[in-house]
Amino acid sequence: MEAQTTTGKFVVPIGPQHPALKEPGHFEFTVDGEIVTGASVRLGFVHRGIEKGAEARNWVQNMYMVERVCGICSHVHATAYALGVEQLAGVTAPPRAQAIRELVAELERVHSHMLWLGVAAHEGGFDTLFMYSWRDRETVMDLLEAICGNRVHYSVNLLGGVKYDIDDKLADQLRKGVDFLEGRCEHYMKVVTTDETFVGRTKNVGKMSKEEAYELGSVGPTARASGVDRDIRIDAPYVSYEQFPVKLITDDAGDLQARFVVRIKELYESFRLIREILDHMPEGELTVKVPRRIPAGEAISRVEAPRGELLYFLKSNGTDIPDRVKIRTPSLCNWSSVVNYAVGHKLADMPMLLAGIDPCFSCNDRSVTIHRGGNVQNDWSWEQLRQYGIAYYR
Amino acid sequence: MFRGLWTTFKSMFEKPVTVAYPEQKRPVRERFKGRHVLKRYDNGLEKCIGCALCAAACPSDAIFVEASENTDEQRYSPGERYASTYEINMLRCIYCGFCEDACPTEAIVLGDNYELSFTGRNQAIYDKNMLLEPVPSGGLPTPQVTEPGRFTRSVPEMKDPVD
Ligand code: SF4
Ligand code: SF4
Numbered sequence: 370m371e372a373q374t375t376t377g378k379f380v381v382p383i384g385p386q387h388p389a390l391k392e393p394g395h396f397e398f399t400v401d402g403e404i405v406t407g408a409s410v411r412l413g414f415v416h417r418g419i420e421k422g423a424e425a426r427n428w429v430q431n432m433y434m435v436e437r438v439c440g441i442c443s444h445v446h447a448t449a450y451a452l453g454v455e456q457l458a459g460v461t462a463p464p465r466a467q468a469i470r471e472l473v474a475e476l477e478r479v480h481s482h483m484l485w486l487g488v489a490a491h492e493g494g495f496d497t498l499f500m501y502s503w504r505d506r507e508t509v510m511d512l513l514e515a516i517c518g519n520r521v522h523y524s525v526n527l528l529g530g531v532k533y534d535i536d537d538k539l540a541d542q543l544r545k546g547v548d549f550l551e552g553r554c555e556h557y558m559k560v561v562t563t564d565e566t567f568v569g570r571t572k573n574v575g576k577m578s579k580e581e582a583y584e585l586g587s588v589g590p591t592a593r594a595s596g597v598d599r600d601i602r603i604d605a606p607y608v609s610y611e612q613f614p615v616k617l618i619t620d621d622a623g624d625l626q627a628r629f630v631v632r633i634k635e636l637y638e639s640f641r642l643i644r645e646i647l648d649h650m651p652e653g654e655l656t657v658k659v660p661r662r663i664p665a666g667e668a669i670s671r672v673e674a675p676r677g678e679l680l681y682f683l684k685s686n687g688t689d690i691p692d693r694v695k696i697r698t699p700s701l702c703n704w705s706s707v708v709n710y711a712v713g714h715k716l717a718d719m720p721m722l723l724a725g726i727d728p729c730f731s732c733n734d735r736s737v738t739i740h741r742g743g744n745v746q747n748d749w750s751w752e753q754l755r756q757y758g759i760a761y762y763r
Numbered sequence: 764m765f766r767g768l769w770t771t772f773k774s775m776f777e778k779p780v781t782v783a784y785p786e787q788k789r790p791v792r793e794r795f796k797g798r799h800v801l802k803r804y805d806n807g808l809e810k811c812i813g814c815a816l817c818a819a820a821c822p823s824d825a826i827f828v829e830a831s832e833n834t835d836e837q838r839y840s841p842g843e844r845y846a847s848t849y850e851i852n853m854l855r856c857i858y859c860g861f862c863e864d865a866c867p868t869e870a871i872v873l874g875d876n877y878e879l880s881f882t883g884r885n886q887a888i889y890d891k892n893m894l895l896e897p898v899p900s901g902g903l904p905t906p907q908v909t910e911p912g913r914f915t916r917s918v919p920e921m922k923d924p925v926d
Contacts, residue, residue, distance in 0.1 A: 429861075434822055437857065
């Protein structure tokens, strides 16, 4: 993905090993002195072939597969997938299962945003905030572990329902944890908006206007920090978001600070939702039966991951193995915003700007094709690829 | 700046949140999914009947099962067959617990051991001896000699599991 041409200038390559973030990605910044005049990004270093792998496993096994697309938002991937399959099979999960899905999704959002808060602070050289927020994040990790036994891959979803129930003891534990976290988040909000050094590094840095955000197709908190009112939880409510709605949180500033503020405000929203769900948990069954063979057809399901809109396209041919599973992850949509708003800032601001979209590199395990007009043939068929491989190794 | 230092100062008197692993250990949660254990009945017979349903369910092809016939002179498990080879490749396993769900006799259970480390790929393959739990007190080790006609039913009567 090239945003600007990079000829005849001084180029600073960063990555692919540890480009400030602890994950592989390659960036090239053209600089004029200290100021960045162009940026480009190369992704795909963590390609694992998950979509192809999904075509060799049955519908149930894929549930576990898609959960492993990303370690941070594993639950939303599974939810999106399960919703798609349920749509194809013509069933809906019972209300209690939907509520538990939403509950875990919100807990996951809390965990993801707190993780991001730490990472972004760390990139800005504010390691104290990093340590504190990660310490407090342990609380939500513990809660998730209490619900499902795992810290990372929750495996709460099943096709047609959820696996784990929330009993009163667990609910009390959750309420206590959420109360504690809410107090801590108020503290962070104060730090983010009043701490002088922090404000100095974030205010008016990496500004992106609403129009730009629309044009570059930003999603999630990155777009909402620029005033774009886009949230799948509100625009197309899935699971039980209709019953327990969220409030849309936007900020018009569009700078790095707004991205902090939006995310922390979303945390408050999540806390409120978690309490509401716990108080009004619908009674009933946890699962419905889903057939082993899924009727032929195509389905699209969209959910709001912590980083933005996540889209699944599923195609079934009537057997127990999917024909195609296409995943469009949120981080991928946000890269173009970074390469755009990075221009004009100091090189030293880059790590923080990169971290500002909450990039998830396991999300980037996909390919991007950019059509710039003209007659460039970029798509290769299997056969062409095979011939190329044979010729290459001859 | 002083407010920042005050935060630091305050936290000097807080209880540390870290655990001095491996000297101290945090208890695992009830629903934690750790290393597998192959269960036995109280009389020492193995629960696994070698049906390989777990191997079929496994999303990452981590399980290999080979079944052999039980006889009354050499009985490993109730019913006709038992698993003569049972291997799990711990490097492939993703600890999803799907094998646990698939098993008709609740023979394979994900335990609470999370301390798996190996120095070679071969060591990552856990065989049946490593996975089987020790014989419970009052039970006999397998193979047992049993009277004919007593253990004909391979899948026991069970109630729904909780957690
Ligand atoms: S826990 Fe999952 S991956 Fe591991 S052996 Fe069982 S089914 Fe396979
Ligand atoms: S562990 Fe269970 S599912 Fe696997 S072979 Fe044995 S009885 Fe069958």
